[in-house]
Amino acid sequence: EVQLVESGGGLVQPGRSLRLSCAASGFTFDDYGMHWVRQGPGKGLEWVSGISGNSGTIGYADSVKGRFTISRDNAKNSLYLQMNSLRPEDTALYYCAKAGKKFSGNYYRTWFDPWGQGTLVTVSS
Amino acid sequence: SYELTQPPSVSVSPGQTASINCSGEKLGDKFACWYQQKPGQSPVLVIYQDTKRPSGIPERFSGSNSGNTATLTISATQSMDEADYYCLAWDSTTYVFGTGTKVTVL
Numbered sequence: 001e002v003q004l005v006e007s008g009g010g011l012v013q014p015g016r017s018l019r020l021s022c023a024a025s026g027f028t029f030d031d032y033g034m035h036w037v038r039q040g041p042g043k044g045l046e047w048v049s050g051i052s053g054n055s056g057t058i059g060y061a062d063s064v065k066g067r068f069t070i071s072r073d074n075a076k077n078s079l080y081l082q083m084n085s086l087r088p089e090d091t092a093l094y095y096c097a098k099a100g101k102k103f104s105g106n107y108y109r110t111w112f113d114p115w116g117q118g119t120l121v122t123v124s125s
Numbered sequence: 126s127y128e129l130t131q132p133p134s135v136s137v138s139p140g141q142t143a144s145i146n147c148s149g150e151k152l153g154d155k156f157a158c159w160y161q162q163k164p165g166q167s168p169v170l171v172i173y174q175d176t177k178r179p180s181g182i183p184e185r186f187s188g189s190n191s192g193n194t195a196t197l198t199i200s201a202t203q204s205m206d207e208a209d210y211y212c213l214a215w216d217s218t219t220y221v222f223g224t225g226t227k228v229t230v231l
Contacts, residue, residue: 035220045160045168045211047220059218062126100158100173109215111158111173118167 002026002114004096009119012086020119022079022096030054030074033099033107036081037115038092048094049081053104064090086123093118127216129223136229143199147212147223150193155214157195159188163208171210172197204230 008020022034036048049060049070058070069082079096097112129149137143147157157175160168170179172188175195185200195214199206207230212223 044225045162045213045222047213047222050220061219095167100170109156111156111170111213112168113170113173113179115167115169 002098004098004114004116006094006096006116006119009094009121011122011124013125014087014123016086017082017084018086018121020081020083020094020096020121022116024077024079024096024098027098029072029077031102031104033101033103033110034072034079035097035099035107035112036070036079037095037097037112038090038121039095039118040089040092043092046092050099050107051079052106057106057108059107083121086121088123091121091123093120127214127219127221129212129214129221131210131212131223131226133224134227134229136231137199137202138231139204140201143202143206143228145197145199145210145212145226145228147195147197148193149195149214149221149223152193152195152214153191155216157188157190157212157214159186159195159197160211160213161206161208162211168211199228202228202230206230 003025005023035050051070067085071080095115095118097115100111100113159172162168175190
């Protein structure tokens with residue numbers, strides 16, 4: 001069974017940093033792209049970032065480009081999101097999600113399945 | 126930037142059919158997928174690649190995509206189908222979610 005477990009969320013002041021982690025199990029991790037998706041309180045879903053299985057292709061939403069960095073450690077079956085210069089509008093539940101399509105070369109044109117339970121990030125002074 | 130628009134809400138009686146549209150420019154040229162999200166839970170994939178249903182998803186869920194509109198259809202709707210539904214598509218360099226639709230089973 002595929003499992004994704006996020007951690008690292010918490011309360012942080014504006015301008016500070018936070019690093020999220022996602023521990024994956026139940027599948028060959030480096031065969032799949034991985035993604036971060038967030039959901040603000042009472043709001044819809046927003047794709048944040050994606051990374052290919054071999055880390056060769058990476059992408060970001062415009063709202064986080066230049067502030068967030070996605071990475072993965074295939075030896076540890078783990079996905080990360082380094083979040084710098086955090087803003088109140090970054091407050092959200094952050095989900096990691098596995099790409100539905102088995103392909104390590106890029107993170108494009110796939111679907112996300114399954115998703116983890118999410119980790120809550122609150123940016124406030 | 127690319128946008129996907131959904132109706133904020135859809136109401137349906139038990140046993141009837143609910144249809145949820147997702148509109149975006151030339152959406153039919155892209156693959157669309159659909160997620161169901163119940164309160165306090167993570168999104169669950171119900172349709173991918175326009176029409177395919179993941180294992181474990183009931184046959185009453187179906188999808189289509191043509192022109193500028195993708196549609197999720199729930200046949201013989203049950204009370205357990207009450208949830209928020211989101212469409213998703215890939216556009217050039219980014220993934221875009223629809224605005225979301227709350228389905229109420231009255």
